[in-house]
Amino acid sequence: MVQRATRLSGPSPSSETGRLLDRAFALVRQEEKVRTEFPPEVLAEVERSMAAPDLPERDETTVPFVTIDPPGSMDLDQAVHIERDGDGYRVRYAIADVPSFLVEGGALDAEVRLRGMTVYCPDTRVPLHPSALSEDAASLLPAVVRPAYVWDLRLTAEGERGTADLYRAMVRSERRYTYAEVQELVDGGQGEGTLMLLQEVGEQRIARESARGGASLPMPEQEVHVDDEGHYHLRLRPLLPAEDWNAQISLLTGMAAAALMLEGGVGILRTMPEATPQSVARFRREVRALGSDWPQDMRYGDFLRGLDRNDPAHLAIVNAATALFRGAGYTTFDGELPPEDQRVQAAIAAPYAHVTAPLRRLVDRFGLAVCEALAAGRDVPAWAREALPALPDLMAEADRRTKSVDRQCISAVEAAVLVDRVGEHFEAVVVDGFDKGVVVQLLDPPVSERARGTAGLGSTVQVEVESADILRRVVELRVVPGGNSPAAVGG
Known part of the structure; x- marks a missing residue:
């Protein structure tokens, strides 16, 4: 689960503190060499590609997909539809088809390799792709037809993954929901079929996560409220259960992708080592210091799942747990499979791949192309296969940059909160x-x-x-x- 930078709310920060904070955010982007503008040749190429996209022939516009995202989001990577399938479930997960609009080896391809990820700051976001693409032509916005990679996943009644297929198709999202809207509808028993089944499948997948020894980090969003007098107040907003359910669909898809790559002998995995004994010991001290009891025989994933997200002390514990989720990277292979201990994302406790956010993360575009070819029994496209060896370094630099921007922006906000105190x-x-x-x-x-x-x-x-x-x-x-x-x- 990706941690995003602090979010500001309240009146426009027009005070001296607000102006300093704006300068601090801009300075962070400058120091980290964040590419805030797209070169003219990139924008021109995007205009040409949007005029003549490489669209799939398959039509699934009758499937009533919906999207679930934070308020105001326009770069919609995923749309979901869930239905019962005998005693189990059928999950179709549509993912934005970026290659339909991208010239491999062209100007945009070169630019996004330099960026790696969308960068989130409290005052703005710097997108991986131009907004004409990421917020319009390729985005799974409601009531418009868009090309997509469609994952077709079958689950048992207990939420275990069965068969998995992937193909390109034209889709139409029927409605855009926020997490709060989904939560309210489900809690009131008024949600449409997909939303009510999202809760069922999400809770089944959380149970499967616990059974295999996995852990998700329910990272709270750091909110800064600016009051009418221009003072800053910092709060941690707990994630809603609906955010967990939705994240489980993404995790399910990533594990299906990893299995497909390993079976096909080519791909790129998102990997992470086990937490070190030292980091676990430190986390235990932090838990104890924050007044909570962590039984010695309880795995940290189960402990995190049991925290009260409305308790400020427990939210602080979740924040401290980030030390257990370090060392993530990417492992590529083509022919010879990586050793067993280099295939697993330790927090997920299974092999896993990034394939659900191509509008916001570079690596997903290649993972999707690899998986779609493998699922169809075709050769992996040369452009995707040839890019695999370079992706770990490109993504490592993007990871470093985005985390540094996030950390420094949070530090600036903390200073703004305390500057008058x-x-x-x-x-x-x-x-x-x-x-x-x-x-x-x-x-x-x-x-x-x-x-x-x-x-x-x-x-x-x-x-x-x-x-x-x-x-x-x-x-x-x-x-x-x-x-x-x-x-x-x-x-």
Whole structure:
């Protein structure tokens, strides 16, 4: 599950703090060399390709697909339809067909390889593809016919994956939903067939995830509210169950894609190593420090699934759990399969591939082309096969850049939240130490930062905000002496 940058809400930030924050976000993009404009030759090529796309012959416009996305989204990668299939389920998952509009080896292809991913910032997003493509011609918008890759997945009554097929077809989404709308309709028993079955299938897949030892990170969205006086307030918004159900359809599809690639002997997997004992031990300390009990014999995936997403302390635990989900990368193969331990995405506890977000992530376009050819019994297109060896490095750089932008924007927002509160004291818990101090977690506002001073791991302390610099994206905290555990850490 991808963590997106902080979202701003409330009045337009026209205060001095708001202007500094806008400058900070722009500075982050400049420092990370985010490509904010598309060259003229790219835009011209897109116009030509949209005028004469390579459309599939198969027609599935009678299937009542729907999309489920955050409010205001226009780059709609996925549309879903679910129906009963005997005692089980049939899931059809339509994915935007980017190759229909893209000249392989052309100007846009070269540009998106430099970008790698859509970059999300609190004030804007920088798309992987020009908006004419990603928000219009290739987007699965409602009530218009679009080309798509259609995954046709059969599940048992218990949600186990059965057969999987993939083909290109013309589709039409009947309606666009937000997660909140889906949740309200399902909770009220008023959702259409696909929505009610989404809950069934989603919960079945969550149970299968637990059974195989997998874990999803229910990452809360960090929201910054600007009040009428221009002050900034930071909150963590828990994910809705509907977001989990929808994510399970994407995970199901990614696992089906990985199985197809491994059977066909060619492809690119999204892999991640097991969490290290050190990171698990640190997470246990953080859980204890935040006042929760994690039974020693419970797997961390089951522990995360059992958290109360409306409890601020539990949301802080979810935020801390990101340390268990590190080291992800991509493994390519063509002919000889990778070793068993290099095939698995450890958090998912199964082989997995990225194939559901081609408008926003470069690698998915190639994974879809590989899988569609394998499913049809054809040779994998040369353009896709030849690109595989370069994709891990391209995606690693895109990952690094987007995570750095996200991290620095969050730091700027945290500074904006605390800039008017320099000199104030906040209650915090100590979750780790380093050579010059400790790492503390504030619950209100939900800020995690380093602080000068010493304190015991897991202890509750008072910290003082010594300074907050929005442009430098730096917050300086100090542990207020007195009342700390004698088992102190830090400098």
